Amino acid sequence: xxxxxxxxxxxxxxxxxxxxxxxxxxxxxxxxxxxxxxxxxxxxxxxxxxxxxxxxxxxxxxxxxxxxxxxxxxxxxxxxxxxxxxxxxxxxxxxxxxxxxxxxxxxxxxxxxxxxxxxxxxxxxxxxxxxxxxxxxxxxxxxxxxxxxxxxxxxxxxxxxxxxxxxxxxxxxxxxxxxxxxxxxxxxxxxxxxxxxxxxxxxxxxxxxxxx
Numbered sequence: 001x002x003x004x005x006x007x008x009x010x011x012x013x014x015x016x017x018x019x020x021x022x023x024x025x026x027x028x029x030x031x032x033x034x035x036x037x038x039x040x041x042x043x044x045x046x047x048x049x050x051x052x053x054x055x056x057x058x059x060x061x062x063x064x065x066x067x068x069x070x071x072x073x074x075x076x077x078x079x080x081x082x083x084x085x086x087x088x089x090x091x092x093x094x095x096x097x098x099x100x101x102x103x104x105x106x107x108x109x110x111x112x113x114x115x116x117x118x119x120x121x122x123x124x125x126x127x128x129x130x131x132x133x134x135x136x137x138x139x140x141x142x143x144x145x146x147x148x149x150x151x152x153x154x155x156x157x158x159x160x161x162x163x164x165x166x167x168x169x170x171x172x173x174x175x176x177x178x179x180x181x182x183x184x185x186x187x188x189x190x191x192x193x194x195x196x197x198x199x200x201x202x203x204x205x206x207x208x209x210x211x212x
Contacts, residue, residue: 111150
């Protein structure tokens with residue numbers, strides 16, 4: 001009984017730990033089977049066991065392909081059986097994946113995010129009118145909220161409109177609009193309705209504020 005005890009230091013390293021020691025021993029035994037027919041039969045039985053250990057993944061596309069790849073990986077690529085999928089290699093496993101390209105559409109003002117840049121790109125092609133004006137004001141409010149979240153407690157509306165003009169390559173110029181953007185306190189709280197006022201403070205002429 002004492003001779004049958006195994007210490008972890010004497011055991012082979014678990015290649016895919018979530019499948020456990022027993023399954024790895026099954027795979028190691030399968031590698032040692034000399035009869036091709038028997039070896040293939042046992043390998044398919046192990047695939048069935050692996051599938052039963054992950055019932056929640058059965059509907060995932062290429063699930064069977066993943067199981068066969070894992071079987072070869074557990075065998076240290078020594079298993080010689082007929083697989084319904086191309087057999088992976090050590091070289092394929094060691095390959096580093098290509099770096100994903102991060103869509104930096106707006107590297108200068110990153111705090112606005114790419115979604116706002118996409119909204120601006122869509123809005124600048126709309127025909128002039130009430131709909132475009134409302135859309136531009138909505139985008140500007142989102143920009144102001146993003147600016148406040150990342151930078152400071154207050155920001156002048158002119159800064160937002162200048163950024164909006166710059167990000168639209170000059171195609172969106174806010175002018176002849178009386179409405180102000182939402183107050184900073186309302187945007188930061190995030191729970192209140194957006195309120196547009198007919199404020200004429202800080203104007204240089206009667207009848208509203210003209211912004212360029």
